[in-house]
Amino acid sequence: xxxxxxxxxxxxxxxxxxxxxxxxxxxxxxxxxxxxxxxxxxxxxxxxxxxxxxxxxxxxxxxxxxxxxxxxxxxxxxxxxxxxxxxxxxxxxxxxxxxxxxxxxxxxxxxxxxxxxxxxxxxxxxxxxxxxxxxxxxxxxxxxxxxxxxxxxxxxxxxxxxxxxxxxxxxxxxxxxxxxxxxxxxxxxxxxxxxxxxxxxxxxxxxxxxxxxxxxxxxxxxxxxxxxxxxxxxxxxxxxxxxxxxxxxxxxxxxxxxxxxxxxxxxxxxxxxxxxxxxxxxxxxxx
DNA sequence: CGCATTACCTGGTTGC
DNA sequence: TGCAACCAGGTAATGC
Numbered sequence: 249x250x251x252x253x254x255x256x257x258x259x260x261x262x263x264x265x266x267x268x269x270x271x272x273x274x275x276x277x278x279x280x281x282x283x284x285x286x287x288x289x290x291x292x293x294x295x296x297x298x299x300x301x302x303x304x305x306x307x308x309x310x311x312x313x314x315x316x317x318x319x320x321x322x323x324x325x326x327x328x329x330x331x332x333x334x335x336x337x338x339x340x341x342x343x344x345x346x347x348x349x350x351x352x353x354x355x356x357x358x359x360x361x362x363x364x365x366x367x368x369x370x371x372x373x374x375x376x377x378x379x380x381x382x383x384x385x386x387x388x389x390x391x392x393x394x395x396x397x398x399x400x401x402x403x404x405x406x407x408x409x410x411x412x413x414x415x416x417x418x419x420x421x422x423x424x425x426x427x428x429x430x431x432x433x434x435x436x437x438x439x440x441x442x443x444x445x446x447x448x449x450x451x452x453x454x455x456x457x458x459x460x461x462x463x464x465x466x467x468x469x470x471x472x473x474x475x476x477x478x479x480x481x482x483x484x485x486x487x488x489x490x491x492x493x494x495x496x497x498x499x500x501x502x503x504x505x506x507x508x509x510x511x512x513x514x515x516x517x518x519x520x521x522x523x524x525x526x527x528x529x530x531x532x533x534x535x
Numbered sequence: 536c537g538c539a540t541t542a543c544c545t546g547g548t549t550g551c
Numbered sequence: 552t553g554c555a556a557c558c559a560g561g562t563a564a565t566g567c
Contacts, residue, residue: 249559249560251561309561309562324561325561326561326562327561328559363559365560366561420562428559428560428561518558519558519559519560520558520559520560
């Protein structure tokens with residue numbers, strides 16, 4: 249699933265392949281993929297045709313392409329979204345939702361999304377705390393790879409939450425970019441159970457877990473960066489080389505890489521949390 | 536207001 | 552073999 253490292257891989261690939269090019273035509277094949285564009289699919293197309301794509305930017309898991317008009321095409325990949333740069337005559341993918349053709353007749357940009365949790369929209373920009381962001385991203389906190397990210401501020405924000413630490417790690421208004429996979433990895437790395445109350449953790453403990461999340465996402469980015477070539481931007485988050493580096497996520501029953509105890513899986517927010525029963529003991533009473 | 540829960544989606548897998 | 556149930560999970564809306 250695309251979390252920060254996977255989205256950053258896509259951002260880099262898009263920036264390399266579409267920046268500076270002019271949109272000649274847009275085709276929306278599934279209305280749901282542009283549902284966040286309130287004026288509708290027709291308006292979406294109209295706002296893009298003729299625009300130059302200036303640069304591709306990202307905050308957390310949100311991605312946007314700055315337009316010559318000053319607006320931006322905002323993209324969220326959801327769980328299964330992919331941005332592909334393909335030859336215009338390449339056969340359509342099964343779940344092709346939106347395609348952008350360019351005036352140079354070069355490779356086209358395709359938004360492919362099986363589950364349609366993701367989507368595209370054209371948005372106006374707004375300034376928040378010195379950063380220029382698409383309006384729907386205004387409430388998203390800086391991610392750990394943002395040059396202006398403040399670890400001290402993030403530690404304080406986490407400790408203000410009266411909730412379980414993993415819920416807080418997944419809250420994109422506190423720190424952005426962390427999803428289920430990297431949350432479990434970060435908690436495993438600093439031997440914390442996901443249900444530990446965030447406001448009861450010490451400042452150093454929260455600093456450690458945020459540093460672990462930053463580290464693990466950085467490592468994933470390094471190996472994910474190899475997975476696209478000139479005509480193909482790979483956002484296949486669960487494949488690639490980072491799979492084999494995972495210590496907790498998806499390893500139910502397999503030995504903990506630290507102590508050998510079988511990794512457990514527990515229900516969490518209608519999904520799963522993976523942890524080591526010995527290294528990450530469940531907190532006693534959460535009162 | 537702040538935190539918890541649910542709806543939204545589809546296709547691959549599992550179990551009967 | 553067929554089909555229903557289940558599962559993946561980020562986000563916004565809803566509930567308390």
